[in-house]
Amino acid sequence: MGKLTMDTLGWCILIGKAVGVILVLVSSVPLMVWVERRGSALMQNRLGPNRVGPLGLIQPLADSIKLIFKEDLIPGHVTAFYFVLAPLLSLIPAFMTFAVIPFAAPILVEGRTISFQVADLNVGLLYIFAIASLGVYGIIMAGWSSNNKYSLLGSLRSSSQMISYELSMGLSVIGIIMVFSSVRLGDIAASQGEAWIYLGSLMIPKWGVLIQPLGFLIFLTAAFAETNRLPFDLPEGESELVAGYHLEYGSMKFAIFMMAEYLNMTTASGLMVSLYFGGWQMFWPLTWIFDALGFTGMPHEWARVVFQTASFTIKVAAFLWFFVWVRWTLPRFRYDQLMNFGWKVMLPLSLANIFLTGALIYWKVI
Amino acid sequence: MDISPSFFYLFAGFAVAFSLLVVFKKNPVASAFSLVIVFFAFAGIYALLGAHLIAALQILVYAGAIMVLFVFVIMLLNADTPSFDLGRSHWGLRLAAMILCLVAFGLFTWALKESPLPIFRGPFSPEQVDAAGGNTQVLSELMFSEYILPFELTSILLLGAMIGAVAIAKRKEAGNANRNAH
Amino acid sequence: MLLKPQKSLTQKIYIVDIAKGLWITIKNMIFAKKVTIQYPEERRNYSDRFRGVHYIKATNGVENCTACMLCPTVCPAECIHIVAGERPDKEKYPVQFEIDVLRCCFCGMCEEACPKDAIKLSTVYEMSQSRREVYEKGFLLEQRGNK
Numbered sequence: 001m002g003k004l005t006m007d008t009l010g011w012c013i014l015i016g017k018a019v020g021v022i023l024v025l026v027s028s029v030p031l032m033v034w035v036e037r038r039g040s041a042l043m044q045n046r047l048g049p050n051r052v053g054p055l056g057l058i059q060p061l062a063d064s065i066k067l068i069f070k071e072d073l074i075p076g077h078v079t080a081f082y083f084v085l086a087p088l089l090s091l092i093p094a095f096m097t098f099a100v101i102p103f104a105a106p107i108l109v110e111g112r113t114i115s116f117q118v119a120d121l122n123v124g125l126l127y128i129f130a131i132a133s134l135g136v137y138g139i140i141m142a143g144w145s146s147n148n149k150y151s152l153l154g155s156l157r158s159s160s161q162m163i164s165y166e167l168s169m170g171l172s173v174i175g176i177i178m179v180f181s182s183v184r185l186g187d188i189a190a191s192q193g194e195a196w197i198y199l200g201s202l203m204i205p206k207w208g209v210l211i212q213p214l215g216f217l218i219f220l221t222a223a224f225a226e227t228n229r230l231p232f233d234l235p236e237g238e239s240e241l242v243a244g245y246h247l248e249y250g251s252m253k254f255a256i257f258m259m260a261e262y263l264n265m266t267t268a269s270g271l272m273v274s275l276y277f278g279g280w281q282m283f284w285p286l287t288w289i290f291d292a293l294g295f296t297g298m299p300h301e302w303a304r305v306v307f308q309t310a311s312f313t314i315k316v317a318a319f320l321w322f323f324v325w326v327r328w329t330l331p332r333f334r335y336d337q338l339m340n341f342g343w344k345v346m347l348p349l350s351l352a353n354i355f356l357t358g359a360l361i362y363w364k365v366i
Numbered sequence: 367m368d369i370s371p372s373f374f375y376l377f378a379g380f381a382v383a384f385s386l387l388v389v390f391k392k393n394p395v396a397s398a399f400s401l402v403i404v405f406f407a408f409a410g411i412y413a414l415l416g417a418h419l420i421a422a423l424q425i426l427v428y429a430g431a432i433m434v435l436f437v438f439v440i441m442l443l444n445a446d447t448p449s450f451d452l453g454r455s456h457w458g459l460r461l462a463a464m465i466l467c468l469v470a471f472g473l474f475t476w477a478l479k480e481s482p483l484p485i486f487r488g489p490f491s492p493e494q495v496d497a498a499g500g501n502t503q504v505l506s507e508l509m510f511s512e513y514i515l516p517f518e519l520t521s522i523l524l525l526g527a528m529i530g531a532v533a534i535a536k537r538k539e540a541g542n543a544n545r546n547a548h
Numbered sequence: 549m550l551l552k553p554q555k556s557l558t559q560k561i562y563i564v565d566i567a568k569g570l571w572i573t574i575k576n577m578i579f580a581k582k583v584t585i586q587y588p589e590e591r592r593n594y595s596d597r598f599r600g601v602h603y604i605k606a607t608n609g610v611e612n613c614t615a616c617m618l619c620p621t622v623c624p625a626e627c628i629h630i631v632a633g634e635r636p637d638k639e640k641y642p643v644q645f646e647i648d649v650l651r652c653c654f655c656g657m658c659e660e661a662c663p664k665d666a667i668k669l670s671t672v673y674e675m676s677q678s679r680r681e682v683y684e685k686g687f688l689l690e691q692r693g694n695k
Contacts (some may be wrong), residue, residue: 042577047584082399122500128423133430137402140434144395144441152441159434166430183502217563327571330566 012110016315018118021098024144030060033319039321040328062260068252074147078248082145087249087256090138094130094263097310100124101270102186104280104308107301115186116280116305124185124249125177128271130168132226136162139235140229140256141244145296146248154244158235161225164342167233169222171350174331175215175357176208176275189279210278214353216276218346225342228261231330234338269319280308370414377414381407394440398433405429419501599654599669602647604688611689612666615642619658627651628658628667645685649675680695 018190034049034057040046049056074080103118123129138160143155188208197251209216225232236244257265273279282290286307295303333341380403387400405428412421509517551618585592605612615632627650658667667684668687 039577041584042582043573043585045576045580047582047586082395086402121418123418123422123502126419126426126502130422130425130430133426133434136430136434137437138397140437140441141399143435156438156441159438163431163434323574326566326572329569 013114014118017116018099019117022095025095025263025266027099027265029259030064030078032061032262032265032324033258035321036324036327040131041326043325054217055332064255067252067255070334072253073112073200074253075248077147079145079147083248084253086138086142086145087253088138089141089258090260091256091263093131093135093138094228094260094267097128097267098263098270100127100185101267101274103270103312104187104305105190106186107305116309117186120184120186122184123185125173125188126356128185128267129173131167132264132267133162133166135226135260138257138260143245144247148248150241150243151245154235154241154247157241158228158245160235161228161232161338161342164339165204165222165225165346168218168346168350169226169343170346172215172218172222172353173275175353176177177362178354178361179206179208179211179355185274185279189274189281192278193281205278205281207278207281212276212353212357214349216272218350218353219272219276222327222335224323225338227264227268227323229265232338233332233364234335265320265323265326266316269316272319273312273315277319280312282307282311283315285312286311329347374411374414377407377410380404383409395437398437398440401436402429402433405433417501419505584646594673596671597661598671599674601649601670601675601691602683602688603668603670604645604685605632605668606665606689611641611685612664613642613645613662614663614664614666615640616663618661618663622661623655624655624657625651625653628637642685645688647683647688649683650680657686 027052037059038048038050038056049059052058059260074083099118100121102115102117102120105262106113106115108114118129139158140155143151143153143158146152176188177183180191182188182191188263192205194206195203196210197204202208223231228235234243234244246254249257290303290307293303384400384403384407388397388404391397391400407425408427409421409424413425414419613630615630617630620626620628620630627648629646629648630642631644631645632640637640654669656669659669687688
């Protein structure tokens with residue numbers, strides 16, 4: 001370790017994985033925009049965009065074409081360099097965080113172990129928190145360089161919100177680290193397949209959500225706050241801050257902010273799945289189909305990878321839908337409520353969760 | 367195919383270039399953002415050395431938390447205009463600055479020449495750390511066994527600082543209330 | 549006095565109420581009837597008394613209007629402009645009959661004032677145009693086909 005030694009095939013596999021993950025993430029954004037718009041419409045007894053393409057699926061493409069061809073306006077009163085840099089700075093961390101999330105168990109092909117995550121770091125979780133904490137720079141920079149009081153207020157709110165909720169997010173994960181005694185996401189996902197208890201013949205797996213329900217709730221709430229989604233979208237606050245930090249942005253620069261928001265959602269979902277919902281562990285109908293197919297040898301391994309990736313994708317999709325669902329259900333917090341909730345409820349609860357987990361591990365319950 | 371030296375020079379170059387920018391940029395916000403990039407470059411060098419934990423903590427603590435607060439303060443104070451301009455200051459001050467710089471430069475070169483580098487090589491080479499289960503595990507085991515006392519003392523120090531900050535904030539509030547009452 | 553709302557324990561925990569809210573939205577999403585009218589294919593049903601684009605009635609191909617000037621007189625927006633003329637049989641008729649729809653407020657007073665039942669408002673409401681246009685007599689006569 002320490003030296004980047006790899007043969008050509010290793011490099012090819014690494015670059016292939018990186019490119020594949022980025023492509024999937026990018027193409028998930030328009031899909032999520034479509035889900036968001038149709039879902040919100042259906043919840044409000046409307047129909048939503050259904051004209052462009054089948055079921056309106058091409059609508060996001062039409063939107064993005066519109067955004068690309070709009071004038072790329074830089075207002076006269078902004079600090080131009082940082083104004084242009086800010087959207088990119090919020091997009092890059094969103095891509096980077098997904099690098100350590102595993103979407104299938106490693107496979108052994110001709111003496112070479114291929115892990116299905118871009119980078120199998122032994123500080124996986126810490127890496128995610130480190131990179132996620134950088135997302136705030138894009139927002140700060142956007143608010144500051146816009147030279148506009150609403151934008152500045154939005155970015156101030158956003159940064160204080162992110163700092164406050166990052167604490168409880170990090171502390172809630174410590175429970176998971178204690179239980180699985182690893183910060184490597186691949187290990188955490190793998191050990192969630194082990195049996196926890198048996199109800200008759202039914203094996204209850206060691207999924208994080210079952211052994212860390214409180215930690216999961218805290219993490220979920222903090223994830224909503226970190227991604228600036230409703231009910232925590234105070235940085236945007238249409239009613240009082242007009243649009244918050246991206247008030248001065250238009251055309252593709254605004255679209256990049258949108259993309260960053262959706263990518264952050266995807267990463268947060270992937271993280272929640274990996275930590276609390278068994279990662280790539282297969283669940284009932286898929287296990288049944290997989291067993292029924294009855295592959296052996298190498299095809300069995302590849303089929304396993306496909307099924308694990310499928311189950312990971314389904315779980316992530318379910319979480320993404322949950323993000324949309326909550327957004328169109330709950331109203332926004334008031335700012336003092338947000339801060340009170342973060343510091344006086346979430347933080348003590350996450351600390352309590354650590355002590356509780358410690359006690360439970362000591363008594364060998366989990 | 368070992369390409370880590372080229373990565374080292376890349377990160378080191380970034381670190382040096384942006385450290386200079388931190389000093390020479392007149393806009394304080396620009397300086398702060400340059401400092402963030404310097405932290406990043408350092409994290410990259412740590413990662414090249416195999417110290418992934420330190421790299422992650424470097425970004426998490428310095429770039430992700432401390433610098434955010436710095437930028438926060440700079441933005442709130444709106445310190446756009448530099449309050450200190452050496453070019454317009456008194457000639458004595460300029461002379462003093464130059465002499466100090468020369469002395470410091472001389473000291474550093476002397477120290478670098480005289481001191482036997484590498485000074486100390488601990489028992490934790492990257493290979494041994496990997497064998498013991500990665501540097502997160504090794505570090506935490508050391509922290510909670512051999513270095514438990516310094517670790518706990520540091521925690522108490524930080525707790526004290528936290529309580530002190532809260533106390534100062536509270537006292538100011540009370541003082542304001544008193545002034546308003548009189 | 550500030551009255552603080554009494555909160556039960558389930559409301560304080562907040563999760564139960566969130567779950568209730570989520571149930572409401574998903575219920576609306578799946579079961580509720582959608583209110584959207586898909587415009588070009590489906591249309592809203594308007595009342596017969598809806599006041600849309602104007603038209604001039606005609607009997608045997610001759611307009612009913614006798615250019616009596618009652619409608620321009622009564623029009624509050626003053627958007628009707630008539631130039632009267634005489635036919636060979638000494639019957640008065642409008643040589644010019646123009647309605648400036650950009651000024652028209654669709655109050656329907658012209659329709660009420662008309663003694664000959666000549667000017668009417670149809671139920672046609674699709675009258676967007678790319679030019680500023682005054683409705684001429686020919687156009688108004690054509691419009692009766694829409695009624």
